[in-house]
Amino acid sequence: METLEFQAEAxxxxxxxxxxxxxxxDIFLRELISNASDALDKLRLAxxxxxxxxxxxxxxxxxxxxxxxxxxxxxxxxIGMTHDEVVELIGTIAKSGTAELLxxxxxxxxxxxxxxQFGVGFYSxxxxxxxxxxxxxxxxxxxxxxxxxxAGEGTYSIDDAPDAPIGTSVTVHLRPKDEEDAxxxxxxxxxxxxIVKRYSDFISFPIKMGDETLNSMKALWxxxxxxxxxxxxxxFYRHISHxxxxxxxxxxxxxxxxFEYEALLFLPARAPHDLFQRDAQRGLQLxxxxxxxxxxxxxxIPDYLRFVKGVVDAADLSLNISREILQQDRHIQMIRRxxxxxxxxxxxxxxxxxxxxxATFWREFGKALKEGLLNDSDNQKAILDVSTFASTAGAEPTxxxxxxxxxxxxxxxxxxxxxxxxxxxxxxxxxxxFQAQGYEVLILTDPVDEIWVEAVPDYDGKKLQSIARGNVxxxxxxxxxxxxxxxxxxxxxxxxxxxxxxxxxxxxHRLTTSAACLVSDSDDITPALEKMYRAMGQEGxxxxxxxxxxxxxxxxxxxxxxxxxxxxxxGLPETAELLYGTALLAEGGDLEDPARFAxxxxxxxxxxV
Ligand SMILES: Nc1ncnc2c1ncn2[C@@H]1O[C@H](COP(=O)(O)OP(=O)(O)OP(=O)(O)O)[C@@H](O)[C@H]1O
Numbered sequence: 001m002e003t004l005e006f007q008a009e010a011x012x013x014x015x016x017x018x019x020x021x022x023x024x025x026d027i028f029l030r031e032l033i034s035n036a037s038d039a040l041d042k043l044r045l046a047x048x049x050x051x052x053x054x055x056x057x058x059x060x061x062x063x064x065x066x067x068x069x070x071x072x073x074x075x076x077x078x079i080g081m082t083h084d085e086v087v088e089l090i091g092t093i094a095k096s097g098t099a100e101l102l103x104x105x106x107x108x109x110x111x112x113x114x115x116x117q118f119g120v121g122f123y124s125x126x127x128x129x130x131x132x133x134x135x136x137x138x139x140x141x142x143x144x145x146x147x148x149x150x151a152g153e154g155t156y157s158i159d160d161a162p163d164a165p166i167g168t169s170v171t172v173h174l175r176p177k178d179e180e181d182a183x184x185x186x187x188x189x190x191x192x193x194x195i196v197k198r199y200s201d202f203i204s205f206p207i208k209m210g211d212e213t214l215n216s217m218k219a220l221w222x223x224x225x226x227x228x229x230x231x232x233x234x235x236f237y238r239h240i241s242h243x244x245x246x247x248x249x250x251x252x253x254x255x256x257x258x259f260e261y262e263a264l265l266f267l268p269a270r271a272p273h274d275l276f277q278r279d280a281q282r283g284l285q286l287x288x289x290x291x292x293x294x295x296x297x298x299x300x301i302p303d304y305l306r307f308v309k310g311v312v313d314a315a316d317l318s319l320n321i322s323r324e325i326l327q328q329d330r331h332i333q334m335i336r337r338x339x340x341x342x343x344x345x346x347x348x349x350x351x352x353x354x355x356x357x358x359a360t361f362w363r364e365f366g367k368a369l370k371e372g373l374l375n376d377s378d379n380q381k382a383i384l385d386v387s388t389f390a391s392t393a394g395a396e397p398t399x400x401x402x403x404x405x406x407x408x409x410x411x412x413x414x415x416x417x418x419x420x421x422x423x424x425x426x427x428x429x430x431x432x433x434f435q436a437q438g439y440e441v442l443i444l445t446d447p448v449d450e451i452w453v454e455a456v457p458d459y460d461g462k463k464l465q466s467i468a469r470g471n472v473x474x475x476x477x478x479x480x481x482x483x484x485x486x487x488x489x490x491x492x493x494x495x496x497x498x499x500x501x502x503x504x505x506x507x508x509h510r511l512t513t514s515a516a517c518l519v520s521d522s523d524d525i526t527p528a529l530e531k532m533y534r535a536m537g538q539e540g541x542x543x544x545x546x547x548x549x550x551x552x553x554x555x556x557x558x559x560x561x562x563x564x565x566x567x568x569x570x571g572l573p574e575t576a577e578l579l580y581g582t583a584l585l586a587e588g589g590d591l592e593d594p595a596r597f598a599x600x601x602x603x604x605x606x607x608x609v
Contacts, residue, residue, distance in 0.1 A: 007092040017126040028124040030199035032074040039078025041292040067187040075169035080138040126152035136168040221264035265310035271364040282306035287313035304372035373452035390443040413465035416442035429514035470522035508548030515553040516583040
C-alpha cells in the first residue's frame with residue numbers, strides 16, 4: 001500500500017469541501033452518477049471506435065445504501081481507471097483557472113455561482129463523508145484493479161484490488177446526519193430516490209437500486225418541449241455545462257427528412273471565466289441515435305458562438321465517426337449552418353420581445369458575438385441585426401436600425417468613434433462639432449470593435465464612418481465661410497515643423513471648443529489597431545496622422561498672427577510641439593517623450609504667472 005499526497009490545489013479544494021462551504025450537499029450524488037454515466041459512455045465508445053472487446057449489453061449504474069453501516073455506494077460497469085489514472089485524475093486538479101477560482105472562493109466564502117464554475121465533481125463527496133473508498137478496474141487491461149481511499153485530509157492511500165470487477169465503485173462513509181447543516185440521511189432510500197429523480201432522471205443508462213430503476217432515461221432533446229419542465233432542462237444543462245446558474249434561454253430544434261437530427265441548445269446566463277482563453281473547452285456534445293459520441297465538438301458551432309452549450313443528436317452519422325471525419329462531413333456543416341441561424345434568430349427574439357434577457361445576453365456575450373462579424377461573412381448582417389452599441393443619444397445601447405431611424409436630414413453615414421472608455425470617447429475633441437450640431441455617434445469601446453469596423457463596410461446601405469478618420473463634411477457646415485487662405489502660411493510652417501509626427505496639417509470642421517485634434521487618413525489604420533498589431537508582434541512602419549486645427553480658437557488665431565508678424569520667432573516651433581502634444585493627450589494617446597512635453601509646458605506657464 002502506498003500513501004500519497006494530494007496536489008496543493010486539490011488539497012485546497014478538499015478543505016473547502018470538508019468544511020462545506022456549499023449548502024446544497026445533495027449534489028454529491030448527482031456528481032457521482034454523472035461520472036458513472038460518463039464512464040459508461042466511454043466504454044461504449046471504446047468498443048465502437050477502438051475495437052475494445054467488452055460486454056456492453058448491460059451498462060448500468062447501481063446504488064446501494066446500507067443504513068446500518070452508514071454507507072452509500074455508487075457502482076458502474078464502465079471504462080474504469082488504471083492505477084496511474086487514479087493518481088492523476090483523482091489526486092490532482094488538471095483544469096486551468098482552478099487556482100484563480102479557489103482564491104476567489106476563499107474570499108467569497110458561500111457562493112454557489114463560483115463553485116458552479118468548476119465541477120467540484122468527485123470531491124463533493126467529502127461534503128457528506130468522513131471517508132471515501134474507490135475501487136476500480138480498467139476495461140481491457142490485464143491484472144489487478146486499484147483501491148483508493150481517503151479521509152479528505154492531506155493524503156490518500158492506494159493499493160491493489162485483486163478481485164475488482166471492471167468499472168468503478170465509490171463508497172461514501174456518511175457523516176452523521178445533521179439536518180440543521182443540511183446534511184440529510186443519505187442512506188435513506190427515499191432521499192436517494194428524490195435526488196436521482198431531481199438531478200439525474202435524463203441519464204441514459206438505468207440507475208438501479210435493488211430491482212428498481214430510478215430514472216426514466218428519456219433523452220430530453222427527444223421529448224416535446226411542452227412535456228419537459230424547466231427544472232428538468234436546468235438539471236440537464238448543469239450536467240453538460242457544469243454551470244450552476246440556470247440558462248438564459250433554451251433552444252429546441254428538430255429536422256426531419258433526408259438528414260435527421262435533433263438539438264437542444266442553451267444560452268447561458270453568465271459568461272464562463274475562460275470565455276476569452278484559447279485553451280478553454282468549447283463545442284457541443286454529439287450523439288448519434290441516442291449514443292454519446294463526443295464532448296466539445298467544435299465542428300458543430302463556430303468559435304464566436306462558443307458560449308452556446310448543448311447536444312446535437314444526428315440520426316444518420318456512423319457511430320464510429322472521428323473528429324477528423326467530422327471536420328469534412330457535409331451533414332455536420334449543414335447542421336452547423338442551421339444552428340447558427342437558429343441561435344441568431346433566438347437572440348433576435350430576445351432583442352425584440354425580452355429586452356431584459358437580451359441585455360443580460362449582450363453584457364455577457366456581446367464581445368464574443370462581435371467576433372463573428374470578422375469570421376462569418378455569411379451572417380454578418382444577421383449579427384449586426386442583433387448587436388447593440390453605446391451611443392451619444394442616451395444611456396441605453398442602440399441597434400443600428402434604430403440609429404438609422406434617428407439619423408438627421410441629410411446625414412448619410414453611421415458615425416462612430418472607438419476608444420478605451422465611454423468617458424474618453426465622449427470627451428474626445430473629435431466629438432465636438434457632432435455634438436454641437438446634434439449628430440448621434442456610436443461609442444465603441446471593446447477591443448474587438450477596432451477590428452470589426454474595418455471589416456464591415458456598411459449596414460443597410462449606410463456607410464460606417466469613424467469621426468476620427470478622413471474628412472468629415474457635416475451637412476450643416478457646407479455654408480460656413482472657409483478661412484483657409486489666411487492660414488496657408490501657418491499650415492505650411494506647422495507641417496514642416498511637425499514633419500516627424502504628422503503627415504499633414506489642415507483646418508478642421510470637427511472642432512468647436514478645442515484648438516486641435518488628430519485624425520487618421522481615410523485609408524490608414526488607427527493608432528489603436530497599430531498598437532494591437534504591435535502587441536501581437538507585427539511591427540510595421542509608424543502610421544502618421546493628420547493634425548487638424550480649429551481656426552476659431554484663440555490659440556490658433558494667435559499663432560497665425562504671431563507667425564505672420566515674425567515667421568522666424570524662436571518660440572513658434574515649441575508652440576507647435578505643445579499644440580500637437582495637447583491634441584494627442586486629449587484623445588487619450590501616449591506622448592512619445594512626456595518629460596520633454598512637461599518641461600516645455602512648465603517653461604511656458606512660468607512666463608504667464
Ligand atoms: N466512475 C468513474 N469511472 C471512471 N473514471 C472516473 C469515474 N469517476 C471519476 N473518474 C475520472 O476522474 C476524473 C475526475 O473526476 P471529477 O468528478 O473530479 O471531475 P470531472 O468529472 O472531470 O469534472 P466535472 O465534475 O466538472 O464533470 C474524471 O474526469 C474521470 O476521468
